[in-house]
Amino acid sequence: TVPTGYADFPRELVRPPRGLVERAFNVRRWTTMKAGGHFAALEEPEALAEDIRTFFRDLRSLAGPAVAGGTCGRWRDLR
Numbered sequence: 712t713v714p715t716g717y718a719d720f721p722r723e724l725v726r727p728p729r730g731l732v733e734r735a736f737n738v739r740r741w742t743t744m745k746a747g748g749h750f751a752a753l754e755e756p757e758a759l760a761e762d763i764r765t766f767f768r769d770l771r772s773l774a775g776p777a778v779a780g781g782t783c784g785r786w787r788d789l790r
Contacts, residue, residue: 716740716766718759722748740766 715736719726732738742762747755
């Protein structure tokens, strides 16, 4: 039930089929990246960071005004 995001990097060592991942996890965001691989945080840091930001931004908008407004400290720190 935990919302899950997946960044699909083209040079990753193991790339699971999307259908299999969606059967096992609550996939809320699936992003096919243009470049990068196993060390994506070093190879494509801007793309990965933006994808993570977008994932949490979308979750905040679904959570409602109390969370999006920052009353929950854990979410506030992710802005």
